Amino acid sequence: MLSVEDYGVIRRAARDGMGIRAIARQFHHSRRNVREALASPEPQPYTRTQQADAPKLGPFKPTIDQILAADELAPPKQRHTAMQVFRRLRDEQRYAGGYDQVRRYISGHRQRHEVTFIPLSHDPGQRLELDFGHIYADFPDGRRQVPVLIPTWSFSNFAFAVSLPTERIEAILAGMVMAFEFFGCVAREGWWDTCPSAGLVQNCSSRSSPTATSGPAC
Numbered sequence: 001m002l003s004v005e006d007y008g009v010i011r012r013a014a015r016d017g018m019g020i021r022a023i024a025r026q027f028h029h030s031r032r033n034v035r036e037a038l039a040s041p042e043p044q045p046y047t048r049t050q051q052a053d054a055p056k057l058g059p060f061k062p063t064i065d066q067i068l069a070a071d072e073l074a075p076p077k078q079r080h081t082a083m084q085v086f087r088r089l090r091d092e093q094r095y096a097g098g099y100d101q102v103r104r105y106i107s108g109h110r111q112r113h114e115v116t117f118i119p120l121s122h123d124p125g126q127r128l129e130l131d132f133g134h135i136y137a138d139f140p141d142g143r144r145q146v147p148v149l150i151p152t153w154s155f156s157n158f159a160f161a162v163s164l165p166t167e168r169i170e171a172i173l174a175g176m177v178m179a180f181e182f183f184g185c186v187a188r189e190g191w192w193d194t195c196p197s198a199g200l201v202q203n204c205s206s207r208s209s210p211t212a213t214s215g216p217a218c
Contacts, residue, residue, distance in 0.1 A: 002029065002033055002036070003043070004043060006027070006037065007037045007040075007043060009027060010023055010034055010037040010038065011037060013026070013027070020034050020035060056095070056096060056098075056101065057095075057097050057101045057102065057105060060093060060095050060097075061105065063089065063093060064085060064089070064102070064105060064106065064109070065109070067080055067085055067088070068080070068109055068110070082099070082102055082103040082106045083099065083103075085102055085106060086099045086102040089102065122154040123155065124153075124155045125155070125185060125187060125188060126154065126187070127153075127154040127187060127188070127190075127191055128151050128152070128154070128187035128189065128190050128191070129151070129152045129153075129154055129192075130149065130150070130190055130191065130192050131192065132147050132148065132149060132150070132167060133150055134147055135148055137163070146163045146164075146165075147163070147164050147166065147167045148161050148162065148163050149164055149172065149175035149176070151179040151190075153183075153187075154191075158183075160179045160182050160183065162175050162178050162179065176190070
């Protein structure tokens with residue numbers, strides 16, 4: 001395998017005008033290695049394309065999978081370590097292989113089943129999330145349920161709430177105007193958790209038009 005120094009020598013020789021055959025002959029490398037050095041600025045790390053065979057561990061893999069599946073429902077402090085799984089296989093199942101095979105298999109299993117969380121972040125003034133809540137208010141003719149529009153900034157979680165007479169588009173737009181006046185700015189995007197009005201359905205799954213939300217953003 002070529003070292004980083006070999007890569008540098010080969011690439012400098014090629015830069016000076018030497019051909020692949022001449023470089024291979026002068027520095028005693030195969031032409032295949034020379035081509036690899038010219039194709040990449042540094043040696044590429046070796047990566048295993050498939051798991052190595054573990055003939056002794058193979059019959060016990062279903063047992064390990066069962067133990068790890070049960071661990072997912074157990075409290076973290078009660079879950080098995082690789083050493084504990086190895087000891088169970090050795091004592092209960094008469095496993096005669098080594099600990100490293102068990103450890104590597106468990107490590108690969110956990111990496112394959114690891115849940116990846118994608119952090120959500122938004123720039124200031126970029127997105128305003130809108131939703132409706134409901135409260136009960138007392139009126140002269142009795143108590144009624146009243147819709148409340150709640151716009152919230154995705155960046156800061158700063159919210160505004162205003163009660164509206166209905167959830168129709170006219171009331172929603174009036175409420176949004178009051179929210180923008182309160183915030184002193186206009187969002188670049190408005191996102192609804194659920195579409196409150198048929199008139200907004202076409203925009204519920206897409207970003208708001210820039211012309212519809214022009215102005216300074218908080």
